[in-house]
Amino acid sequence: MKLFPSLKKRYAKEQLTATQAQRLAQEIAFGPVVFQVSRLMLKFGIFRRLADQRQGLTLAQIAESAHLSVYAAQVLLEASLTIGTVLIDEERYTLSKAGWFLLNDKMAQVNMEFNHDVNYQGLFHLEEALRNERPEGLKVFGTWSTIYEGLSSLPPQVQKSWFGFDHYYSDCSFDQALEIVFSRPIRTLLDVGGNTGRWATRCVAHHPQVEVTIMDLPQQLAMMKEQTSTLPGAARIHGHGANLLDASVPFPTGFDAIWMSQFLDCFSEAEVTAILTRAAPSMTADSRLYIMETFWDRQKFETAAYCLTQISIYFTALANGNSKMYHSDDMERCIHAAGLTVEETYDHLGMGHSILQCRLR
Secondary structure, three states, rough: OOHHHHHHHHOOOOOOOHHHHHHHHHHHOHHHHHHHHHHHHHOOOHHHHHHOOOEEEEEHHHHHHHOHHHHHHHHHHHHHHOOOOOEEEOOEEEEEEEHHHHHHHHHHHHHHHHHHHHHHHHHHHHHHHHHOOOOOHHOOOOOOOOOOHHHHHHHHHHHHHHHHHHHHHHOOOOHHHHHHHHHOOOOOOEEEOOOHHHHHHHHHHHHOOEEEEEOOOOHHHHHHHHHHHHOOOOOEEEEEEEEOOOOOOOOOOOOOEEEEEEHHOOHHHHHHHHHHHHOOOOOOOOOOOEEEEOOHHOOOOHHHHHHHHHHHHOOOOOOOOOOOOOOHHHHHHHHHHHHHHEEEEEEEOOOOOOEEEEOOO
């Protein structure tokens, strides 16, 4: 398996002593408890108060300020002490480095909200999902075959956390992506799986003449129209309703560029190949197809690879049952099978995105 050097160093050899490995095994066994305790330490503002009081706070002070009983504050603090998010000296609790990151790291907050609101209940059905290759955990929200069909109908807090997660990881790459895509002459762009139109709005703001067509499910296009209608350049954003899994639905033609951002990870390898195979006939020798994804093997930092492989489990349990955050070799195999070739790869965009620039083979 091909890996970036920082990942190979971590994953090729055992890193832990026996004692550390034993501790990790127990952290895994109590993972749900650790998650909920840490989430509530944030929600109740205990981490924030400890950050503001560098000299520390007593149990009684924490209980009073968080509007909790001494018992409730005590069980949270003692669990957090052994988790490693707080420290204690004499009778005063202080915030540890791990607690500081939970409090201040936007990525940790986005991931925690996503896992609690979107994933937590559905993950109980992971075993069924793995055996059936269907998103069995999605039943906690509705009867859709994939989460994408039900996005507009999810409970408001679940929807907020889903879109907050999706936008956090994509938006920070857009500035660099715009420079890459528009380094070639582009007047028309097809945004496949464009969701709520965030990339499309950036494109029309970046280039005063470009016309962008979003190809997505009709219900997604309705949300897109609602969210972009009052934004500058909205008249140059168009919709093309389609079920991208319907093999009889052709791709529209006449585009200088085709854009797929955080889209193909929503499908199985066979489906990815089928989608790209249908996209290829709509291209010419001069057009390019851009695939932007967070490939777990191409991450500069090991923590990012860890997060991405865990996110794959969301796709299994709740999204569609058969997709994942891909290794770049798997994606390139699909690209080649579709009659395309990768002519340029751009790494380390934003929060760890890569862009594969493809042309007809």
